[in-house]
Amino acid sequence: MPVTVHNNVVSGPEERGIPAHLSYGQFLFDQLKNGGDNIALVNAETDESVTYRHILQHSVNLATTLRKLGLKKGDVVGLSSENRFEFIVAALAVTYCGGILSTLNITYTPGEITHLLKIIKPKFIFTSPITSQNIYDCAIEMPYKCQLIMFGEFDVVPDCIMYDNLIKDHVNVDDFTLTDVNGQDDTVAVMCSSGTTGLPKGVELTHVNFLTLSAHMRYYFECVQEKKKTGIINGLTLIPWFHAYGFITTFAVMAMNIKIVFLIRFDEQQYLETIQNYKINMTTIVPPLAVFLAKHPLVLKYDLSSLVEVWCGAAPLSKEIQQAVSERTGIDFIKQGYGLTEVTMACLVDLTSGDKVGSCGTPAPGMRVKVIDIENGKQLGPNQEGELWIKSPLRMKGYMGDRAASDALIDDAGYVRTGDIGYYDNEGYFYIVDRLKELIKYKGFQVAPAELEALLLQHKEIADAGVVGLPNEEAGELPLAFIVTQPNSKVTEKEIVEFVASKVSPAKRLRGGVVFLKDIPKNASGKILRRELRKMLQKYKSKL
Template sequence: MLKKPNYLYAPTNLEVPMNINFGEYFLDTLLEHGDRTAFIDAITHETISYGEIAQNGMNLAVSLARMGVKSGDSVAICTENRLDFWPTLLGAMLSGASVSPINPMYTRDEIKHTLGICKPKIIFCSPAAHKAHETSIKSFNLIRIAVYQEKIPNTYFFKDLISNKVRREDFLPVEVVGQTATLMILYSSGTTGLPKGVQITHYNGVVCCSIQKAPEGLDPMTVLSVAPWFHTMGLWGTVGNLCNGFTVVYMGRFDERRYLETIQRYKPGYCAVVPPILVLLAKSQLLQEYDVSSVRMMYTGAASVDLETVREVKRRFPNLMEVFQGYGMTESTLAVARDTVDGGVKPGSVGTMPAGFVVKVVDLETHEALGPNKPGEICVKSPTVMKGYIGKNRTEAFDNEGFYRTGDIGYYDEDGFFFIVDRLKELIKYKGYQVPPAQIEAELLKHPAVRDAAVVGRPDKAAGEVPVAFVVRQPGSEVSAEEIQEYVASKVSNPKRLRGGVRFVDEIPKNPSGKILRRILRDRLKAEKSKL
């Protein structure tokens, strides 16, 4: 009945629709903005309006229902950022299915693993993703394939699936129990290796949009983003932008000159960036050639940003009011803490909790809740926290009070601002991507010349962290570091490559139970740096 000491409680003034059906909530929000441009492709300059997304989403939902997709089923989307992504996302939601965006850059094994988790009835692919993964997808005999842009034999053509015209007054989204029904299956890599399936509910999604509402009086603006939509930051950040009526100019990948040209052409007031882009903009030799005066706000997350970089970016963008930071994860449907326009900013912090959150910071040994300015593991309870991992027991991720254990070490100050100190988890964060060392280690151990191996992250100002491998050669082997790097590059997706290099050692330090003592390896890397 009484609030617990040293627990941090946020206000609970959240607006949530009565039926808690995110598909219907999102559809009606899109229709409110009608003919307003929702997206602009920065490369092709193609556009799609809010109304077109809504219309094609309803059309697709009807087609999916005719194909037998129903509540409780899953629909996957494997594509690079493209305009058709959003009607597909909406249509799957409206059909009552859970939707699972999948990284098209995954390797064959990663694709098979994720498809084994979400078990979709149908997967939507870009032509490039279809070409890369057709064999892997077809190994799952029950999955049907739909392809954007190209008509390919034995697949559905996306344009045919949205060709019927459905009126909103005649359309009824499939009913769901929003508090428990899975809206999305996203992927978060744990320290044990391959991605885990994160179940996000309709309720999680509606609350996520509620806490991203723009302050009153802030007019809809143009946003520039390069974040991939299969990643929680790009996906839920963009959903939040749409719920505020913003126009999103997007790029499939970052190119410095193209990025600055896009700012000059479309004059965004707000740029969503990952920390490596901030570092590049702070050092850019091209920036002075372009008019970037439209940019008033930047928002970043996924990794920490040093104050010197923030100051330099502010200096070089003449009208930039603030670089807002945030801290979150896939399991919390984006943010746990964030800076806001109306909430103030503290240098070095990642902001304050959104409404509806309860957070405790616990001692790593005793698990007792700590007070202000005392670092410990951050544990979160909120209406945005996932309902659990697919196929995993909740006790693996939640404590006995129902708090999600983030595995991150941080603290809050007397004003409720959070500061991230370190990560208890072993994940390496490369340019905002979560890289699990165990997956790379598993590939290394398959190499005939490798006897033992361990992978840790080495700090890198541009990328956040880069993976470094410590390798024990098999007796008599003379395998080189370059050979090891090339081998790993052929087995894993791009962010997981050994950009930090390979160190050959006599043994891998481990505790009595066999767990790798990564701290010792990180200390060796620090010692190397101190000698430079």
């Protein structure tokens, strides 16, 4: 992408135009119409497929029924489900109605669900059988009325409405009118992102945020297709749609009327068979999948030559793994991107074909990025490491129900403090080297040390605790706890690991293990010195 550097600010190319109506729902409605009878989605596990016309019809039917049930502009609707056809239809219908969609991670514990429900206060929650019991148990404890809508054939929990009953009445699509919105100010979705307090925060993203991201995705596709003279006919999505990365990229690709093949879960053989049998052209992955492609012996038994575009995000990918995948499989260079939910995901994207191995690319259209010295606040030049600050029309509206946290993240000029340490080279290509903020990244999911430390301190045998990420090639980082026990305690590592596992979602388990210390290093104000703990990790790793 074209890039300019002026006064130590790196800027991307000119911003792309978006529809003047500024309604993401209207944009998707129009794009679904354009798709017509082309295949939109394919479930790779069952080979079942639906057309764009089918999705449009069902989403209009559902939107009409939701209005009759009382859904109004600005109402929040939760969505907790694995990847399935109904997920897409429900998300579209809520958007048509001017509602605010909030996706909920299906691995959340009751405590995490309850925390989020108190923030978003949904009027309805769409749920599937695999997550409905947790959702139901938490929803009935809320002080407000929350109606559950169930995907599938069976009412797993009481007092729910069956989704299939809400799409039965056929509505003339040409007579349907979407709810008008103020796209610049109105929230279209609340995506979850962890803060350093540990519990999820609700990131409010507007219609303009999503429209802009869709325009950017089209630009990226045009750039790579022009270089390679090859079209992208279909894509594979495995990343959960409840995750901002999976949700945003899936809808942006659908808006281009490209066929999307999806998987519900990762199975090594099925994943490779899907790429081979459907002749997948492009896919989005996370670093653990790249490690699988680089090292697993099963990979060499499949023909992956149809893949012309592989994009990796959610966590940094090493240049060694990038190169290994290409050399081993023949897949073209894996492109890295960098983003955060607070800036509607993609901020930096590498559109080269391996010219800048290890880089996450240059700023997206309309994006400005600067690097700030974390000690003195000085704006840094090329090849100097500091915190990335980003200014863009993709910037979030704010954290729902947390004005203070929103204000702390965004400066007076509109720059978002990312908490990530990196630098740019003389050509404006960025490299991420570390994280200033304390979050651990496990397989693309954010894990907050403070939450685990607070939990560990609830154990009667533990006097003090500090949690950091143990670097791991497959997962990125594994949560590891340094523990100071009570005098004469005989608590074991196994007991501590099991204690945490019983109280947190899978991503937050102490997969890195436990290290026992005499005391946790802290500064004068009592803050844990995590850098000192990370130094200790080197000694710990040498014993493994």
